[in-house]
Amino acid sequence: MFKTRLISGIILVAAALALIITGGEILLAASCMISLIGMYELYRVYQIEKTPAAVIGYAAAVIYYVDQYVHMLPDVMLYVIGLLIFLLAAYVLAYPKYHASQIMAVFFGVFYVAVMLSCVWQARMMEQGAYIVWLIFLCSWGCDTCAYCVGVKFGKHKMSPVLSPKKSVEGAVGGLAGTFLLTALYAYAFRVQMHLSAAQILVLAAISTAGALISMIGDLAASAVKRNYEIKDYGTLIPGHGGILDRFDSVIFTAPVIYYLARYLL
Numbered sequence: 001m002f003k004t005r006l007i008s009g010i011i012l013v014a015a016a017l018a019l020i021i022t023g024g025e026i027l028l029a030a031s032c033m034i035s036l037i038g039m040y041e042l043y044r045v046y047q048i049e050k051t052p053a054a055v056i057g058y059a060a061a062v063i064y065y066v067d068q069y070v071h072m073l074p075d076v077m078l079y080v081i082g083l084l085i086f087l088l089a090a091y092v093l094a095y096p097k098y099h100a101s102q103i104m105a106v107f108f109g110v111f112y113v114a115v116m117l118s119c120v121w122q123a124r125m126m127e128q129g130a131y132i133v134w135l136i137f138l139c140s141w142g143c144d145t146c147a148y149c150v151g152v153k154f155g156k157h158k159m160s161p162v163l164s165p166k167k168s169v170e171g172a173v174g175g176l177a178g179t180f181l182l183t184a185l186y187a188y189a190f191r192v193q194m195h196l197s198a199a200q201i202l203v204l205a206a207i208s209t210a211g212a213l214i215s216m217i218g219d220l221a222a223s224a225v226k227r228n229y230e231i232k233d234y235g236t237l238i239p240g241h242g243g244i245l246d247r248f249d250s251v252i253f254t255a256p257v258i259y260y261l262a263r264y265l266l
Contacts, residue, residue, distance in 0.1 A: 027121050035113050043109060044235075052094070084107060120136055123259040184202070212254070215250035223249075
């Protein structure tokens with residue numbers, strides 16, 4: 001099991017490196033595909049992954065990603081309201097095929113997975129995006145690693161005993177501190193390329209730490225859904241890791257945090 005998890009983890013990191021370094025249309029298309037798979041996994045929890053309502057969700061995700069490239073939507077609210085109208089139409093026309101919660105799950109899935117994950121591409125396309133985009137993964141996966149190491153060694157106080165009994169307050173603090181330090185070292189190493197001052201290095205570290213804090217919420221939120229529906233993993237696409245949502249649950253939350261904080265604070 002450990003060997004399988006390690007090998008698939010290495011492949012996953014290598015793929016992420018290749019896609020993010022390449023950027024552009026390739027990263028955008030890959031982000032769209034990953035989003036669709038993640039939405040499929042989420043919709044499967046609600047037993048609607050192959051229904052017409054789900055197809056509306058998939059189509060909405062594709063439209064959103066296409067708009068990121070060609071900017072065809074004049075108003076984002078037009079997109080939101082249009083999606084809601086189409087879903088409600090499917091709900092009433094097929095009544096009683098769907099439960100109201102399933103329609104809400106389709107609507108939620110578009111924004112929870114596709115829209116939030118698109119911020120990886122948006123961060124990559126920023127002026128300093130070739131460097132800033134890595135903060136998304138540093139503050140999600142880096143925080144998780146640091147929290148695990150500190151939690152195993154010093155963890156005594158449970159952070160969420162019912163939802164995630166293995167996570168501790170000490171581990172969370174260690175994850176945040178580790179993220180701040182790792183980001184500061186990363187920013188310092190690339191300070192010349194990014195044209196960073198000492199103050200901006202600290203700002204980046206603070207941004208990444210905020211992302212790390214939010215990543216914990218993302219991780220626990222994904223776990224809460226799984227516990228509500230009594231499933232172990234969202235999928236089996238990544239051997240040893242589960243599905244897309246199992247591996248990217250924290251990235252989904254950190255991507256918009258890093259993108260918007262970096263966009264407005266740097």
